[in-house]
Amino acid sequence: MKRIKNFPNLVLMLLLSLFMATSCQKDDRQSGNNDPQETIPDTFSEYFGNQISRDFLGTVIDKNHNPIEGATITIGSSTATTDSNGVFMINGATVNQRFGYIKAEKAGYIHASRSVVPSNGTNKVTIMMLEATIVGSVTSGSSGTVTTTDGSSVSFNGNFIKEDGSAYSGSVDVIMHHLDPTDGDMPLQMPGMLYAENENGAERMLQTLGMLAVELRGSGGEDLNLADGSTSEIKIPVDASLIGIAPATIPLWYFDETTGYWKEEGQATLQGNMYVGAVSHFSFWNCDIPAEAITLCVTTTDDENTALANMSVSITSATFGTTYGYTNENGEVCGYVPSNESLVLNVYSYDLCGDTALHTETVGPFTLDSSITVIVPDNPDIVQETVVGTFNTCDENAVTNGYVQLSYANQTFTDAVTNGEFEINLLRCSDNNTFAIEASDYTNLQVTDSISYTFTTPLTNIGTISACNAVTEFIEYTIDDGESILIFENISANFYAESPNYPGPTIDIFASSNNQENCYYMFGVLNDPDYLGTYDSFAFDGTVSNDTGFFIGECLNVAPENNNITYNLTALSDVGEYIDINFSGTYEDYQGNPHTIIGVVHVLRDN
Structure with a gap:
């Protein structure tokens, strides 16, 4: 699982969004946070637009970036469970044009979620769940304070209630996590997105200086909260790098787990390096500065106007910090950015090409919602790759609800399968031209092994792969489509x-x-160690030869003449481990008829 490098000190989360006007209005009012007068709908949900149907593909991971299996995912009335890769798929979920809310739950973890503005195609999300680790305990009817190692704390006055509103008496376990905006994993850990309703009912984007997640459990594991009329004091540390921009007082916002967005309630005061405030209930609490913004859509292409997917696009404001997002299969990413400012736009391909931007330019200032196209110039050190193939069930039917994961250079790309077909686009900057593919049939819970391949730039067709859990080794090939x-x-x-x-x-x-x-027979004469690499066809005639290459003619009627099959030996392991070979090309049979062939060999070494 990829980590985001050089994440900004001040998180300004990107909201993938489509902007729409609302027709229902209430009187313009001056916000308590000195916001300008504006038109505000009668109910906040009117910002979200009409209901629509969208597809979702997501990954749920733990703090160590390991997949979490068995998490329950809910989007509206649709539910799913993560598989062994931590992946879930929900197709046709009912969401709104500008808002979709994805919840993740599993015993042993605190409540997690992600909010998005759904786009066309498959919406991809990643949720990092935090363990429900008990930091300390207090007793109902008594005052007490629980503090974490970084100084975050919550002070209680001893009165608690159960979810049904009845009074609770006994020991209270306190689960607490401080989320630091200087931590690159914070955007994955935080609930929803940094999108909020202020105290006047207007939508805002947020800049966070720190969050505190608090969940309370009774002795029987039941969820608890503060009793009506009770308050607690929370203390949230501010990183030293942010003290210079931290205001003396800041609005407090809590995450509403029912609606999926933040709501303004109260404020905190900076005391030393801590924001201190009083709260009357618990979920996530957030110290944020609200900001006005416009929506900006960025499309990344190459010189030939080909969309560049899986690119990291960042927008940096000298005032509000940096926001980022990833381009979809259409090369597009949209979000809120500050208005009336010149902004620095960078395009990255993290892990594959390092931390250096592939392209940098200044854009703006923008006063209205805008869309721009950014051309990433041709670079001899950057290779654009497209990998396509067919994914079948074990009985050779097209997988209709599945996904494919491509692993390359410590990064994993996950894409949905459509009627058995898949396409993955990426840029690479490394001399390494080997990648691995693993596919999962989400409906039938069948998977392939991880199989190694070699890029055949710019298009790599890996042919057909099949999901058969019981199959430990196989040979698969296709002739003439x-x-x-x-x-x-x-x-x-x-x-x-x-x-x-x-x-x-x-x-x-x-x-x-x-x-x-x-039947299938393959013979190969290899180069010197480490043996791996690309080979042409071996002119097998039964005599000793100093030639190297592969021969597959005996069972498949492949003649040695006009034979243009290329073989890639990508793995040659010890006895009992795998040999991986993929091949493709054209050939003539012994009757002189032309053919095409593509195939993969994934077999256990016997000797």
């Missing part, structure tokens, strides 16, 4: 560092289906 052939029985794979018949190392692989309808 026909039906995919899958063999997973009677496989023998041997490697000889010194071949008795040929100079140098060799591989021979044989497989046949139990019904004897299909």
